[in-house]
Amino acid sequence: MNMNSSELLLVMTWAAQLLVAVFFIAGFVSFYTEIWDQAFVNPRRSRRERISMRVVLVVLSVGLASILHVAGYISGSSAMMFHNIGLFILVFSLLDADINIGEYLVRCFALVAVWLMHHVNDFMMMKFAVSMIIAIIVMITIWRYRSYIEPHFPIRLLISTIIALDFWFTLPYHSASMHMNMSTSIEAVLMFFLMKLSTGRQQSLWAHN
Secondary structure (H helix, E strand, C coil), X not given: CCCCHHHHHHHHHHHHHHHHHHHHHHHHHHHHHHHHHHHHCCCCCCHHHHHHHHHHHHHHHHHHHHHHHHHHHHCHHHHHHHHHHHHHHHHHHHCCCCCCHHHHHHHHXXXXXXXXXXXXXXXXXXXXXXXXXXXXXHHHHHHHCHHHHCCCHHHHHHHHHHHHHHHHCCCCCEECCEECXXXXXXXXXXXXXXXXXXXXXXHHHHHHC
């Protein structure tokens, strides 16, 4: 069956948002890894400077993700893209094996806060409880096996996709200025997966180094 003009426009809009998301995430990953290098690897940095760089990593990931989620509230038809990029940044920062437990918990709290924000007025639903339990189990698993997960991109891809599936397929119909349905959830998870896949080489080189 041939697509009509409105369906074609929707596909083209999603493709354009995907391109924006992929290029944005590529730049974010490069910037994050550069700061990470200063915080954990550069021998010329003093201990105070290294601590400062680690604080910058937390502020960068949590702060930028928060800004993007706020943008999602006011962006209309681009809301899903902004929320998806913000989710990607939080998940990406969780998979940093070199951070300590305090830094990890800050990232976890930020992800949980975003989760709660998207489920406002839905806290008593079984779907929310199940999604939250899965998210917590995944976060505990990441911390427990972080040194094994980080250098293996296929595992990082799998874990990230599980979080995306859990997040997007359990949202209520009205969520953070979005009207959710099966089609929107599929588009969101596919966009998230392609964002993650597009940064595979960057992340593999980072882990290898």
